[in-house]
Amino acid sequence: MHHSGVKRFRHPEVGVLELNFEAMPLPADPGLTLTAYNAAPGTPSYDGLRLLASLETVPG
DSSP states (O other): OOSEEEEEEEETTTEEEEEEEEEEEOTTSTTOEEEEEEOOTTSHHHHHHHHHHHSOOOOO
16 A cells, blocks of 8 residues: 555546545554545646635535
8 A cells, every 4th residue: 555646546527636645554453544635736636636625515
C-alpha cells in the first residue's frame, strides 16, 4: 500500500483531476486508514476542485 503519491480521477463534471494523497493509519481503529487528497494551487485540478465546491446541489 502506498502512503502518499498522486491519484488520477475522471469526474463527469470537471474531467480529469490529478490529486496528491496521503494515507494515515488510525491507531485507535486498527485496519482503518484516513486518506486526504489535495491539488496544488494554480493547477487545472485545483481549479476543478474549486468548481466542484461552487456547484449548487439540488435536493433529490
